[in-house]
Amino acid sequence: MRRYLKLLALAGVFTIVAAACNTGGDTVTTTTPPPTDGETTAAPELQRGGTLNMAMLSDDGITYDPQKEYYSVTWSVFRCCLLRTLMSYRGAAADEGGTEVLPDLAAEPPTVSADGLTWTFKIREGVTYAPPLQDVEITAQDFIRALEREFTPEAGAAYPFYYSIIEGTDAFNEGEADTISGLTAVDDKTLEVKLTTPAGDLPFRFAMPATAPIPEGVTDGHDEDYGRFLVASGPYMFQGADLLDFTAAPADQAPVAGFDPGRAHVLVRNPSWGEGESDPLRGEFAYADEINIAIGGTEEDAAAKIDNGELDYLIDGVHPADQVQRYRTTPDLQARIFIHPSDAVRYLSMNVASPPFDDVHVRRSINLATDKDGLRRLRPGGELAGEIAEHIMVPGVLGDLLADYAPYATANGQGDIEAAQAEMAQSKYDTNGDGSCEESPECNNVLAVTDEGDPYPDQAALLSENYAPLGITLDIKQFDRGTMYDKCNDPASHTTFCLAPGWGKDYANATTFAEPLFGNASLGPDSCCNYALVGATAEQLAEWGYDAPEVPSIEDKLAECNPLQGDEQTQCFAELDQLLMEEVVPWVPYLFDNNIDIVSENVLNYHFDQFAGLGAYEKFAIASAQA
């Protein structure tokens, strides 16, 4: 999620790594403009050919190593183009079934034992890798190799915690076993996975890029730079991948030419990719012959280039507000702007151990006083930036269970100072009961940390106004986004108010909004991302220098929800969301983010990929290539 957070930062947008299961597309609000031909029709007459020109403002930190990448931008490229996984998605918006996890390299949906602990995947026949391994067929052992790499410390994997429920991963990770006992290649085309605890969302976990098959020997000597020697399995590969020579010593191998960090990423067709039946998710697409991702520039540059057709799509970054306005209000351009919920929430995090937020009445008061509509208006796109959030978990994971739930609703989301002051009057810091705690030193200069990039300083100014009637003044510190997250995530920094975080799903299941954000295991600088310190123990609080003897915890509810499956689990997490909002009150959630995409007139058949929260590039057809 770190990488995801980086995207939120870099782009200020909506990226969400992953998506998934909830197929209740009809429950997801979309503000997409009137249906466009491209997005709503299969357009079977589209021709292949041409070059899709995309841009990335920065590829700093991007490695294309499937174990290391935890970033929606690279996940979008992996899913569409480079890597196939046992399970995957159809590259569509939620209301088109884009969160439904489907067999990809698996020949059929996995089977699960009665106790929920043993899963069996049948692997599709006849699928091979891209050159130079076009003769190597993908087998069960290749998936085991990928998961073993996930638990090899030298590989620096980003999210092994999703797979730690597989039996034997701890022993393998600690070097006590040569293999992961819970992974068995029953035969070349059958993979058996044994879990230590039931996990109904396992298919979603096997749709993440870290589980993509790795052929034997290709990662040897490439712990740090496998991305530059990546062997693809999707419809595309890096330009020059066919020249990779894995027979040479690793140090003597030349990397692919198509991944030139800081300059360009060039994808060309994988000649060994089988169309149609062998790739049911992408087989009829993969329109562009070449995908060229230019690195660098500014959002303004990209906007101008999209306007004049030099650029087809901006992967990261935010489209300038004036461009969004122009495309929304000009009839001829409306078919080229697309707005979708990105399944991310933006929020203010209150440290429940730090005065004055150690008083739940103050936290509730802050919720009531916050001008959520104002915060939204300050984001690029204004009202198009998303829906005002009244609770924590996005509709993409809860469906419409909490559609009408708004414990701190105010008129038009603008905040209600009177209600906030009435709540504040119950706080121990408002000693005279006048609705303001200005007489308490704890309310003066509350340490608030935010991102120095737009629009966060402006949002901080608005929040300062919002809370002034409550007697709360903010001592605002601005940092680059990475430092901001470090400050928020380090309990010892005593950051009281974290003003700029965002969180998106890794896949469409509420578990990704619970444990990582409010679980005790997610506390501290070596973990992530329980900034509010919910569930911290007395010992931890003392170690980090807090006077608060205890803080609210949701560990019991987490223990209740985690083992459940399906609707029952979703209902449990909806209850957890309510518990958090009313009793724990660690956040002020203010926006369920939208993703705003604008494409050039050269792009036909735009589709949104709900999994990555970005475009489904394999479906982009190139206008100049049409007859």
Place this chain on the structure above:
Amino acid sequence: MATVTADPGISAPGPGGPGEASPQVVGRSLGQLFWRRFRRDRFALAGVVFLVIMILLALGAGFIADNIVHHGPNETFVRERLNDFGLPKGPDRAFWFGSDNAGRDVFVQILFGARTSLIIAFFATALSVSIGVLMGLVAGYYRGKVDTFVSRVIDVVMSLPVLLLAVGLAAACGLQPQGCLGGLIKPGLGLVAMVIGLFNWPYIARIVRGQVLSLREKEFIEAARSQGSGNLRIISREVLPNVAAPIIVYTTLIIPNNILFEAALSFLGIGLPPLTPAWGKMLDQAGATFTYAPWMMLYPGLFLFLTVLAFNLVGDGMRDALDPRTAR
């Protein structure tokens, strides 16, 4: 010993010609002479007028905000001044200079930004001048090893990449709530003023040193010394008053430099606390919005330009008035 005032250009010879007593010869003080010359420079006078207005506006920013426009510099009007797409609205009767990305009043921001710029510029300049004059006096008067040491220090400071160091120092001390050097340096306007002031003193030190090296050989210094005056007295009573003119002139020229320096730092987002209006910060924010909200760049840029220009014009005028040999 009185301040040396002999100057061939002080008064024009009367009709009677040189050496002949003229009834039109009028004795004038140094200040009168300065003013007679200065007021002939209309550009300098215009600069003074502008600066007086700016200072009054800066001092009265709070009053204007409270009683005329009725909103403060950080007051946001997200619904009134931003459209549905989050774009700011331009100048109108309510917001004379338009509004910024957060719906704040650009005019009020400029007034408070002027306060920030002028405070920092004056304090930073005072620090620069104080250090520079002291170092220049000591180096020029004592010469020898002291001069060598001070001159090398000046060389070192002038060799430093000032902007980068200032950025680093301001960032290091400005981002930590407790400041740096054990809390000795706290974030805020004072920090920025100090950072700027600490790096700009060598220029004035060199000028003062050069003047003092020349002055210390003059007869009136010898006379003072022969009368038993100590070094401290000679420096403070004899030397310093005679370098006052270049100090004053240089001070007026260093202020606009410091305003620009502060603008550069705030443009880079360094040093000033959040919610502190500053022209450089406004220009930084205006960069991305120039195509659809040009007023966000126009007004702070214009005021920054005019203020710097005014200081330079006043400085030139003072130099000409104090040293007629350089008059245009």
